[in-house]
Amino acid sequence: MIIANKQPEISAVVKRWKKIAALMLSVMMLAVFVLTGPVNEAASGGARSGSMVPLTGYGGAEYYKKTNYYVNIYGDNGQIVEVRQRPGGSRQKMYVLTDPASGTQQYAYCLASGLSFKTSAEFTAGGQDTIFSGYFNNLPETAQKGIAYASIYGYSDKNDAPDAPGPVEGTIGADFWMATQCVIWEYQQGIRVDAGARETHGLVEADNYYFMIKGKPAEKCYDYLLEQIRQASSVPGFAADDSSGWTDNIVTLDEIYSGAGTYTGSVFAGGQLPAGSYTVTDANGQAVPYLTVMRNGDRFTFRSSQALETPLNLVIKRTEDPGNEGAAVFFAPADTGIQTMLSASGRLSDPYKLYFSIQTRSLQGDRVTLNIQKTAANGRVSGIPFQLCWADNDGEMSSMTVYTDDAGSIALNLPIGDYPGAITTRQTGFAIGELVGDKYFGSLTGSSGNVYGTFSAYLFREEHDGGIRWNYSFMMEDARSRSCDGNVVSGHYVLLAGNATNNTVTLKYRNDPRYGGVRLRKTSEDGTLQGFRFLLSGTDPDNSDIQLIRTTDLEGIAEWNDLMPGNYAVTELLEEGSLWEHLDTIYVTVSAEETVEITAFNRLKPGILKIYKTAEDDRFDGVSFRVSGVDNDFFAVIEPDDESLNWENGKQTMQGVLTGLSPGRYTITEICPDRYNTPEPVTVTVYSGLTTEQRFNNTVARGALTVEKQIYAEQFVAAHGNAVFIFKITGLDSGRTYHRVIEFDQNDVDGRTGLVSKSFTLEGLAPGQYTVEELKTLRYEIESVTVTPGGSVSEKVATLRVSRDGERPKVTFVNAVINQEDTSHTALCVNKFDFT
Known part of the structure; x- marks a missing residue:
């Protein structure tokens, strides 16, 4: 086990925190319910049974319904048929639908607030365009759109479990589910029509569902989800999000590009067009063969090869969008008065559409052919955008973006009308500028060969006594921001004679890089x-x-x-x-x-430190290592557990591994019980990208004890043989057992009286508790047992402690001869046998 309390700017991967980590994880997840069955990605067909499971958010958050709230009950025709009061006050749970046949489970959303959700009810699954979605398809259009957006950008159990991190810090999936359900109910109840503010709808108060999440983790997910919906549903100014755009939003295409009969116009989304790919169709969803559409960022350019006597209604639909993969599934209840459910797996179809119309018009007046020839220092001349601005016969400003061909050329056939506010009272014209950003110094070459630093040119017609002469001017400063605002001529212009041959003017643009x-x-x-x-x-x-x-x-x-x-x-x-x-x-x-x-900034690759530990007695209880940084404030504790112990070369070995260490010096200090000789702390160097190994082997710190045996000299009889005594010494901590013998012979007692003694000392004992006992022997019995210093005696068995450096304990056994008065071992017994 490795416990690290601080390791700045490194990721220490350790192997020994299994038990504590598992305990911490189990405590953190006590309040989170997780489905045990697999989540269904996109179920179709078959019955489902309903159930509800506890809903607990981040930090143990719980969500309770508002008391005595009102709900709108919708009929099959999508109309409100009843306003019902609900008691509320209960804790919100998560809805679960289970396939009885397979046991497959999935979370779901309620689409009918106020109706019952019976766990015994059966639900039949079906796709978005089936009879099972009939209830949804009859809801108000704003409700359908909002619910669809919530299913796309809200919680999906396909991607995240309820206990997984949520989309906002301090939240989990369960909070995101709660927020998504709130938004769905708000759209369904009519208190929300878009991602903006809520409004009371009849008796249904604006905070009917927001009440549950206010000030709780789900509120963060709620704000996050509404912001995603707001971005995904934003509508640019040239269109509307419903069919009113066919009458209120009309884009005019002018006959100006590449000769008569082609009508072109551009619209700018103003930065409000959401990300994604788009298709343009007529009102019936069909492609328009004579219409081409080009998109450059937020700008759409439309080009029609035929005139439109009446406006053409168009629809722009997003065909690709973010969100969860797979199709969401509706679950229609088998009984009446039961909620219709929507799976939390997959998504509904993207509802994003833009509605507008286009019309064409022909500008009256003389025409001039404007040729633009693009050159560049880096040779890239194809597909370069130019912005063209002009005024129609009524003085209304229009603009479009045109692009160079592979040769860097653009040919425009421009009808010239009256241009109000030009340099002279009798000028008409166009302004054109290259959309190059700040990458180049733009330069324009006129027919006279002069070269000028410029970004915008202005083409106009002058009437003279001798007839019409074409001229052009160009601005000596960046005028792109002013070229299409109706004030083209503000700024500094230089007037030059143009090439009026056949009413044709050629402008040559060259780009010199601005590095x-x-x-x-x-x-x-x-x-x-x-x-x-x-x-x-x-x-x-x-x-x-x-x-x-x-x-x-x-x-x-x-x-x-x-x-x-x-x-x-x-x-x-x-x-x-x-x-x-x-x-x-x-x-x-x-x-x-x-x-x-x-x-x-380059960090050194982290290093690895491996510590190997062996012990003379193959024991690791009470052993740990402290690893502290000398060059940093890293600190970790390594303790043995089942995973860290293995056998190596016939010895049981403990292995601790610290990864992700900053290169530098580290001190390893072993903490071990008294039974070992404690090794000195070791300082090692961990190198970048390398593994440093340090091995420790604990030798047992030895102690000793003495056993003394005393007998009475007068009781020793040589004819009886030597007096032999066997002693058993048992280590209660070490588990080791020793046997030793003391033997008295005639020489030990000759000339002596009273107690005589002999002893032995048992060396090399591991520190700890020991018992010493004398095994039963012939002729002698134990008279007394004493232990010095300390120790205890119970039933003639001595218990004592051996220490590594302390005083050696001593056990003394005094024995006396057993007195058998009836029969001596030397008595002569006469046995009589009768033989027949």
Whole structure:
């Protein structure tokens, strides 16, 4: 067993905390109920029986219903047929549905607050588009959408158990289930129509269900879930989330792109378009063959190859979304008046849709062909976006994004209308600017060959006494933020004569990079700075071929200069067997004319310390090791348990392993009972990425005891033979047993009277408790037993303690001859035998 109370900035993987960890885990999980059966991913068909299990949240949180609350009861037609009062006040439980045939269990959500959930009821499973979802399909549309979002972004027992960590710190899965059920009930009861605020609906109060979770862990999950729904259901300004968008949200396509007969327009979602992929169809869900849709971030560009005499109704549907895999299942009750349930496995179909219409219009007036030719220092000219802005005949501003072809060209056939507020009272025109961000210095070359630093050009027509002349101007400063706001001409312009041949104007854009850089400062745990290699690689499509390696200098600096603005990854290149841990890749965004400063810190790879312990007597009770850091404040205790003991080379061995140690010095101190000679503390060095081993062998600290035997000299009779006495010494702690003999002969008693004695000393005894007894012998009986110092005697058996360095105990046995008066062993007995 290893107990570590502090180990800063390292992960110590230890092998000996099994029993304590298991006990702690069992205490922490007492209040959490976990299904014992497998969770069904997407059940279909068959009956299910209902049951409820205790619901206990993080930290033992419990959830109780509001007392005397009202609920709306919906009929099969989706209308409220009754407002019912419920007593409430009871503790909320989790709903479970079980397949009687297989025993498969799954958690579920109630879709009909106020109705009963009978554990004896039967439920039949079916998919979202079956008769089993009839109740759900008749709920108000806002309720259907909200419940669907809750099933997508709420708790799923397919991914997490109720006792698993929740989506927010300080919560578990059971809290997330409770929050999801609350949101479902709020949508179903009409006190919530979106992810915003709740409102009282009739007698159903706004806090009907929020009451249960307020101030408890589930409230965190509740806020989290509503934020996910809010982000997933946000609606951009060009559309609506219902069919009202077909009349209230109309996008106009203008006849301006690549000649007459093609209508183009762009809409911008304003940063509100949720993540995902989208499809565009007509109102009947069919593709529109003459309509193409391009998406660039949050901007949609629509292009129609035919005019639309009336607006065309369109639907944008999200086809991919986050959430749980698998389809959710409805469970319809077999009896009336019972709740309809929704499985907590899988999800309902994504309800996200946008509704709007498009129409086309033709701009009246003269036309001019605008040719744009793109060049770039890095040779990338294909697919470059340009933003085109113009005013229609009524002065309304419009815009679109156009892209260069493989040769870097764009050809626009532009109808010119009256442009209000232009440089002169009789000018009309378009503004166009390249959407290059800050990656380049933009430059525009006119027909005169002049080159100007610019970001935006303005094309216009002037009427002169001699006829019409086409001109263009360009802004000497960044005007992209102003190019489509109806105030195009604000700023500094230079007027040049354009190429008016055949009403054609050619603009040439060239990009010269605006470089940036990256500067890396390297530090490491052991102070090493020089010689670390780093690879910088581009992560954008237009810099993906960039692969640059730099090595840190004496001060730990590595630099990359002359980088195109964009996104890059910096990866450390460590040799195999390096002493340092590998760093995570660092991602940086490089901006024009700026150097990004980043830092990289290498920790030394942790080391491993193995401690092997053997003992002369193969005992480990009472033994432990204290490991403390000399160079850090690490501390751990290693104690023996069943897992740490094994046999090695015929000896029982205890093994303790500490992993994840910071390189440095550690002192190992053995704590052992008095029975051993205690070894001195040992200081070892743990090296980066290596294993350090230290072995300890305990030798028994020896003690001794003396046994003395006394007999009376006058009672010794040589003819009877020598007096032999056998002693048994038993170690109560060590388990060892010893036998020793004391023998008296004639020489021991000649010329002596009274008590004579002989003794032996038993050396090399392990410290501990011992008993000493004299085994029964002929002719003699024990007269007395004494122990010095200390000890005790019971029934002529002495008990004493042997210590490693203390005074040797002594046991004295005094024996006397047994007096047998009737018959002596020397008496002559006459036996008479009759022979016949």
